[in-house]
Amino acid sequence: MFRDAGLVAGKDLRIELRSQVTMQQVLPFAVLVLILFGIALDPDRGFLGRASAGLFWVTVLFCALLAIQRAFTIEAADGGRDALRLSGLDPAGIFLGKAAAIAVQLLAVEAVLAAGVVLMYGTEVTGVPLLVATIAAATTGLAAAGTLYGVLAAGLRVRETLLPILLLPVLSPVLIGATKAFEAALGGVAADGWPWLGLLVTFALLYLTFGTLAFGTLLEES
Amino acid sequence: MGAVAMTHVGYVVAGWAIPLVALGLYAVRVVVRGRRLAEQVPPEERRWS
Amino acid sequence: MEPAVQLRGAVTLLGRFPALAGIDLDVAAGEIVLFRGPNGAGKTTLLRLCAGLLPLARGEGRVLGHDLADRRQARALRARVGLLGHATGLYDELTVADNVRFWGRAAGADADDVAAALAGCGLDGRLRDVPVAALSAGQRRRTSLACLVARRPELWLLDEPHAGLDHDGRELLDDLVRRAVASGATVLVASHDLERAEALAHRVVTLVGGTTAPASPPAAGSVGPEEVALVP
């Protein structure tokens, strides 16, 4: 299963390296959203600094939607789903491979976004271990749930509008957990953040397990 | 019991009227559509009576 | 020897439309069968059913010993089948070599199989590192043919294989099919390119309205197109 996952992840990342969609489209979009928040929330009132955790994760959520849509647009190209079904790849491997590729791309976007937030919102970074752990757990959860709901919406005519309404309510616990953990880390009381990390890890494990089991039956859907 | 004038009358009435009316309308809609479809389906297909 | 493909009254739906409306078919292992018939007769659907991609709405079907009604067996069947259809199933951003390597290794082929497939399809020269997006339709079809060859399937399902191929391409395809059959594979071809396909096929079956028309007599070797047309 993990061999297939590596194969699929490698393929997705190679396509990304060639097409540069995440780097040249999703990444600028992320920075743009930061700027829009800045414009909308009037930087002088110091509100941005306090809300930077929440704004960061809302932006990541939107970038995740774009990355997931992209991940399944590749497969929809020219009979890709049939080829996947005929390929002999283990469906669980395909799920983990796609999720891993999405996670890697999201991490890249999050890194730049973090720099942007520190630069533009003047957030002072403390409690780094908690920050890193939160980013890892939340990104895994986003990638796992995103891949599962992504394949659900793929191939449907109205997938652009259906995916957000299906996925975002499901991801709200990740938004809550990640934002709270970040606020604890940035606010200096890292101890409060660790329980939220528990929520993120549970969410990620739940969707990784369910995705691995359900992906085969979902790929079946012609 | 409840002799003194009820407070927040407007809210209480609204709080009860809106859901009950909604449930009633939905119930009527389901039963009517049910009746219309039931005619198109031969009786043995309907396993209730 | 168990027949490669055996269908009894098979019905397959595309949406609510019964593309196959009760079809009976028997194909022995190592046979090359050509399916003729008007557009919309159900040729493509028949190939996809035999590939285990479509569920059986009614009737029975066994392909390479797998029962099509059982979802798990239909899924297991797919790794042993190669489908060359209108859709190439290739990743436009990846190069020819990347595509053949990905689909080959997905089916367990090693580096030599991949290299052999590329060479076999004449793709190991200039085209090797060209992104598929930059290829012509014929070159894309050669690439998906190479992907199929790399996977070494036991059942070849070719949907309009000759379409878009130049002369060399057609020679190449016929040669690959003959070599595959020699090594025990079975081939089902759906095509309008009659004289080309008939030279290749052992037997011709006419498909109309989602089912087989009265079976035309087994074409002994190469039967001229005129004789076949007379038979309803």
Next chain:
Amino acid sequence: MSAPPTTASRATRAIGGLSLAGLALLLGYALWWSPPDVVQKDSVRIMYVHVPTAIVAFSACAITTLASGMWLRRRSEGWWVLGGASAEVGLLFTGACLVTGSIWGRPTWGTYWDWDPRITSTTLLFILLVGFLALRRVDNESGIAAQRGMRAAIVGLLLFPNVVIVHYSVDWWRSLHQPATITRLDPTIEGEMLFTLMLGIVVFALVFAWLLVHRFRLGWLEERVRATGLDAAIVERRAEADLAGRAR
């Protein structure tokens, strides 16, 4: 005696009668006989519809998840229809719960919306149901039920777990900011108020059951109409073959 062409039956008439009687009794208690709350005075009477509809909404999601799970295992049409019926009726109750929640909140909080944990998670539940029903509608063009609705069944299977996770995280999130003081809606309940609340839960459960049975049968009929279309299509398709045969 052939059944009259409706979705009603002895069972639904019984449940229907019972729920109407129960509703009358509930209205009596909720609006007149039960005492007003010391702090909230009479606005507490909305609780007797808000809490029961919330409970029914959550159980409707549980039924949809169960039905989706069973459909994935058995692929029998009944479970598929039950999943959809329960979600649709559940959506109606979730809407009622939201409306009554904000009306009840108005006198207490002074606004129609407050980030009260239950209202927030019920709103997210509402959107989850809307998404599920939207996916179901998009998903059931294809012919036979067995092949259809795979995606909606998976989302249905995840519906209740998602509801629980969302409810838990929202509750935990809001409990940091909103210590359980009087601003929370639930006054201490005992005696006659408790009885009225229990009565409310029973009555609305009956109403839900009645609606669910009728909506299920409506769904069942829709499936029958769709299935009868299939045989006709096969006959028509084979006729096309004869037509082509003769024409040549």
